[in-house]
Ligand code: HEC
């Protein structure tokens with residue numbers, strides 16, 4: 001009789017011994033992996049919205065400027081979301097029967113704002129400011145991914161601390177000037193990139209990377225040198241950019 005049970009109990013005993021030793025490691029690894037998985041950071045997962053608003057339709061196919069809807073993005077810390085009136089400037093006249101637009105019509109009639117679900121949110125204890133990044137010529141897509149291709153908006157990057165620091169520790173890898181238009185300010189360059197793309201103008205490999213939301217900074221010595229010159233020009237205090245107090249105060 002004992003022989004019948006022996007292999008099984010043996011196996012169980014060994015399994016629980018191995019399990020006992022490995023469990024903390026496995027658990028630790030699982031937590032680390034989980035905290036980086038799309039389920040937690042929601043990177044590249046389209047978020048359900050009360051209305052299936054498409055950036056691809058509006059920003060790319062119709063060519064509406066980001067600032068038409070995100071009116072404060074270059075002037076303030078916040079980009080802002082458009083009020084119903086902005087949508088109705090067109091949709092009181094076009095596609096007036098679309099059932100998908102019913103919530104907009106209702107919102108307009110009742111004066112109740114549409115409750116968009118926020119895709120990007122940093123915790124309360126983190127300070128972020130759009131205008132300063134835009135004025136340095138950093139494109140929306142570097143942070144938000146390929147917005148002009150999105151049907152339903154998703155998060156392009158994790159916005160974890162390490163991600164922010166990757167640029168704050170070496171901003172010369174990211175700053176660039178459109179060489180075909182050296183006269184353009186950083187601020188205008190951000191929005192010009194979408195127009196150049198739209199007009200079929202020739203784009204540099206880097207500009208194409210930015211549009212695709214795949215800008216990882218450059219390792220090219222010459223380009224980093226140009227990045228450093230821009231940091232000088234803008235008077236960026238690079239040594240202090242990774243100080244805790246920049247983002248936590
Ligand atoms: C400048 C004009 C304009 C503005 C502003 C505008 N839209 Fe549109 N929208 C259009 C046009 C044109 C279409 C049709 C696009 C197509 O299918 O080619 C459309 C299509 C849509 C559709 C798809 C309708 C369907 O039945 O397929 C939705 C949903 C929509 N818009 C939502 C919005 C929301 C929400 C806003 C405000 C945040 C907005 N739009 C602002 C012009 C506009």
Ligand code: HEC
Nearest residue numbers: 053058059064065066069116117118119120140144147153
């Ligand atoms: C016609 C209006 C309109 C235009 C033009 C537009 N957006 Fe939006 N945008 C919206 C609306 C409405 C939302 C909220 C719904 C959603 O997340 O899709 C939004 C959401 C976003 C978000 C996510 C915000 C969050 O919840 O965290 C980003 C990022 C964004 N837009 C970037 C851009 C960029 C970049 C451009 C220009 C290339 C642009 N938008 C052009 C209307 C617009």
Ligand code: HEC
Nearest residue numbers: 066070073078079080120121122128133138139140143159
């Ligand atoms: C350096 C990175 C970075 C750049 C560049 C950037 N954003 Fe953002 N964006 C963020 C972060 C981080 C948040 C979340 C902010 C928060 O939680 O307060 C955000 C939030 C948003 C939101 C949600 C509403 C709000 O105001 O918080 C919109 C809309 C948006 N961005 C649009 C844009 C547009 C349009 C551009 C380009 C003109 C742009 N962003 C450029 C990092 C960036």
Ligand code: HEC
Nearest residue numbers: 127128129132136138159164167168171174236237246247
């Ligand atoms: C692609 C590069 C890049 C990324 C990514 C980036 N930043 Fe920055 N950030 C900069 C640069 C460059 C400056 C300095 C601008 C200056 O001083 O002229 C800056 C400045 C700031 C400032 C100072 C604003 C002020 O008012 O002085 C804050 C706060 C900040 N960033 C927060 C963040 C946070 C939070 C994230 C991540 C969610 C982030 N940044 C991601 C490049 C970046």
Ligand code: HEC
Nearest residue numbers: 122123126159160161164165168241242243244246247248
């Ligand atoms: C460029 C901006 C930036 C700088 C500089 C920065 N942080 Fe953060 N920090 C963030 C962001 C963004 C988060 C939120 C991360 C998230 O939501 O996962 C964060 C989160 C944290 C957290 C919460 C735990 C965590 O990792 O999410 C702590 C603690 C923290 N930071 C401490 C520091 C300290 C200490 C320094 C200086 C050595 C520092 N931070 C510098 C942007 C920054």
